[in-house]
Amino acid sequence: MAKDVLIEIGLEEMPAHVVVPSMNQLEAKVATFFEEHHLSYDDIRAYSTPRRLAVLVTAVPERQADxxxxxxxxxxxxxxxxxxxxxxxxxxxxxxxxxxxxxxxxxxxxxxxxxxxxxxxTGQLTLDVLSELKEVITSLTFPVTMHWNRYDFEYIRPIHWLVALYGEQIIPFKILDVETNRFSRGHRFLGQDVSFDHPAEYTKKLAEQFVIVDSAERQQTIINQITAIATAHQWQISLDKELLEEVTNLVEYPTAFVGNFAKKYLTVPEEVLVTSMKEHQRYFDVRTADGELLPHFVSVRNGNAYDIQNVVKGNEKVLTARLEDAEFFYQEDQKLAIASCVEKLKHVAFHEKIGSIYEKMKRVGAIAQIIGATVGLNEDEMDDLQRASEIYKFDLVTNMVGEFPELQGIMGEKYALIQGERPGVATAIREHYLPIASEGDLPKSNVGSVLAIADKVDSLFTFFAAGMIPSGSNDPYALRRQTYGIIRIIEDKQWYFPFEELKIAIQEKINGDLATYGITLSDEDALVVDFLKARVRQRLSSKEIRHDIIDAVLASEQKDVSQLFQAASILSRHLTDSEFKPSIEALTRVMNLAKKYTGENQTIQPELFENQAEKELFTAVMDAEDNFSSRTMEENYQALTELRPYIEAYFDQTMVMVDNQEIRHNRLALLARVSKMALALASLDNLITK
Structure with missing residues (x-):
């Protein structure tokens, strides 16, 4: 007879961001356990709250399958x-x-x-097999762990109880000093201990003790409650996805409520108010239908509505204290001059091996001018870029950013506008941090985009120069994320960006005036270039570009990063063309033979041609070369594929590796000219055409 299995791990409150990943990990490992131990089941469901992780497996037979x-x-x-x-x-x-x-x-x-x-x-009794679930529980991994009492064992939080049932029977095992039984605990303040006669009672009995164990149900309850509040007051309340998930995993029995703060605080920048509510207090901000911020907030209590007004007053008091500080900081910061803040940055370390933030700003200013000129900023943009690079970190020494680090750049923009800086300069100060996450928002302005690239390029170059190169999963200064940000901005702007040439120019500029810039940049090109190409590979992989296309593009002789993305897109788009396979095969044959060419200038002597096919291929290649540098990459791809019939005829009528050295050299030179054009697109011989 099949029975259900229930496993519940009772813990001290876990950090909210750990709850769902840990629940999913437990579910996956239990499913794997059942598969490896030849135990069938109908369904498996995972549950979680801040104090528990659980799985319920239905219809498990009494014995393993033979x-x-x-x-x-x-x-x-x-x-x-x-x-x-x-x-x-x-x-x-x-x-x-x-x-x-x-x-x-x-x-x-x-x-x-x-x-x-x-x-x-022969299959064992299921109850005997299930005792090995102890190993599943102890094998869970967490981003942080702790140990307690006298034990060396580490876990996300101390284990206080274990429920393990197979039908009505307890699955016997022990972790440290905690033995399995059928007893769980209800809500910390509202509930009582609860006993399960069988697993099917799990969700119902805990609900009676003010614990909603289904995280999806708990989240929907919060959504319904906040939606009802918004409807009743005709408010607009945005349910930020990350905040909603966090709040869901902070409570076991949610009750949403409204709090208020004084209208005078609305004179403080909106970003400060929202950050105070969202990041520090886990509150949802409230707006009018037109999106105007209102002096209210919505929070979620871990409990019922009993004596809710006291809870409201307590939350209002905490928020008011924080807003009072924010208002004071905002007023005081407006008394600071940008120049004095920049001067203070001379004494703020960027990194002990690299120098101060002031020195970083000086380097970034030089780098930004090189990049700005390369990508084609106009005169006004270059002026804004110069000014922005001189001051863009000044807000790091303001009171507001000291209290709310999340607002760096945002407050810089606001304070810059207050002090009369041009809008383009102020926008660049905010945008230079973007993207904050790997797939986060990108800067929109050209000046902000160049400043963001320059700031990240400086970090990349200086950390490499100081020997702090990411290895394995170790990347304490987020150089992978920053370099990925560079790649995404270039891709978005489709700017001409010859990275290796820019690297040389930047090195010569910085290393030529150490007194100004404070550090010698590394001249080991390969390390930084390979690191950047790895991020290009990552970006192309995220677009589900075929691996052989990525290999071909990265092995090309194309120096412009933007063109790498265009090449990958073009090859992916033409994969299913009827001409693709024969064209790539013909060009690959050319490229393989061209590797044997030992000359330098690829000079061709038409008088050495011995057949019509040689002459026709030569004419076609010259026509393709004439406009190669001025055409789009798509047009160059078409020009290369149009060479196919000439290449095929050439190989039908021509033996390349003849004994006559002069003729052989001449023929290889012609093929090398074709190969050079192909390599500007991709190393086509890496493509799989089968």
Missing amino acids: VKEEIKGPAKKIALDQEGNWSKAAQGFVRGQGLTTEDIVFKELKGVEYVYVTKKT
């Missing part, structure tokens, strides 16, 4: 000696399987006969 497994042993020639007797290898093999040589049969595999035996395993 297993028949065919096991391959040594080859027949090894299993039998010259007299036809079983060798030690054969005897050892069957003994290891708990069988005898009488169980051996021979089967042919790829023309060779091997020893095979069929091993039969």
Whole structure:
């Protein structure tokens, strides 16, 4: 008879961001356990609250399924000696399987006969197998762990109780000093201990003790309550996804409520108010239908509505204290001059091995001018870029950013506008941090985009120069994310960006005036270039570009980063064309032979041609070359594919590797000219055309 299985791990309150990943991990590991132990089931459901992780598995049979497994042993020639007797290898093999040589049969595999035996395993009682779930529980991994009491064992939080049931029976095992039983705990303040007669009672009995164990149900309850509040007051309340998930995993029994703060605080920048509410207090901000911020907030209590007004007053008091500080900081910061803030940055370290933030700003200013000129900023944009690079970190020494680090850049923009800086300068100050996350928003303005690239390029170059190069998963200064941000901005803007040339120019500028910039940049091009190409690979992979196309593009001789993305897009778009396979195969044949060319200038002597195909290919190649640098990459791809019939005719009529050295060299030079054009697109010989 099939029965349900319930496992619940009772813990001290976990950090909200750990709850759902841990629940999912437990569910996955339990499912794997059942599969590996040949236990069938109908369904598996995972549950979680800040104080518990649980899984409920339905319809598990009373005994494991019997297993028949065919096991391959040594080859027949090894299993039998010259007299036809079983060798030690054969005897050892069957003994290891708990069988005898009488169980051996021979089967042919790829023309060779091997020893095979069929091993039969009788299923154990399910209750005996389930006691091994202890290993599943203790194998869970967490971003942070702790140990408690006298134990060396570490977990996300101390384990206080364990529920383990198979039907009405307790699954016996013990973790540290906690033994499994059928008793769980209700809400910390509203509920009582609860006993389960069988797993199916789990969600219902805990709900009676003010615990909603289904996180999706708990989240929907919060959504319904806040929606009702918004409807009643005709408010607009945006349910930020990350905040909603966090709040869901901070409570076991949610009750939403409204709090208020004084209207005078609305004179403080909106971002400060929202940050105070969202990031520090986990409140939802409230707006009019037109999006105007109102002096109210919505929060969620871990409990019922009893005496809710006291809870409201407590939350209002905490928020008011924080807003009072924010208002004071905002007023005081407006008394600071930007120049004095920049001067203070001379004494604020960027990194002990690299120098101050002021020195970083000086380097970034020089880098930004090089990049700005390369990507084609106009005169006004270059002026804004120069001014922005001189001051863009000044808000780091303001009171507001000291209290609310999340507002760096945002407050810089606001204070810059207050002090009369041009809008383009102020916008760049805010945008230079973008993207904040790998797939976060990108800067929109050209000046902000160049400043963001320059700031990240400086971090990349200086950390590499100081020997702090990411390895494995170790990347404490987020250089991978910053470089990925550079790639995304370039892709978005489609700017001409010859990274290796820019690197040389930047190195010469910085290293040429150490007194100004404070550090010597590394001249090991390969390390930084390879690091950047790895981020290009990451970006292309995120677009589900075929791996061989990515390899081909990255192995090209194209120096412009933007063109790498265009090349990958073009090749992906033409994969299904009828001309794609024969064209790539023809060009690949050319490229393989062109590798044998040892000349430098690829000069061709038409008088050495011996057949019409050579002449026609030469004419076609010259036509393609004439406009190659001025055409789009798509047009160049089409020009290359149009060479296919000339290439095929050429190889039909021409032997390239002839004995005559002069003729052979001339023919290889022609093929090298074709290969050079192809390599500007991609290393096409890396493409898989089968």
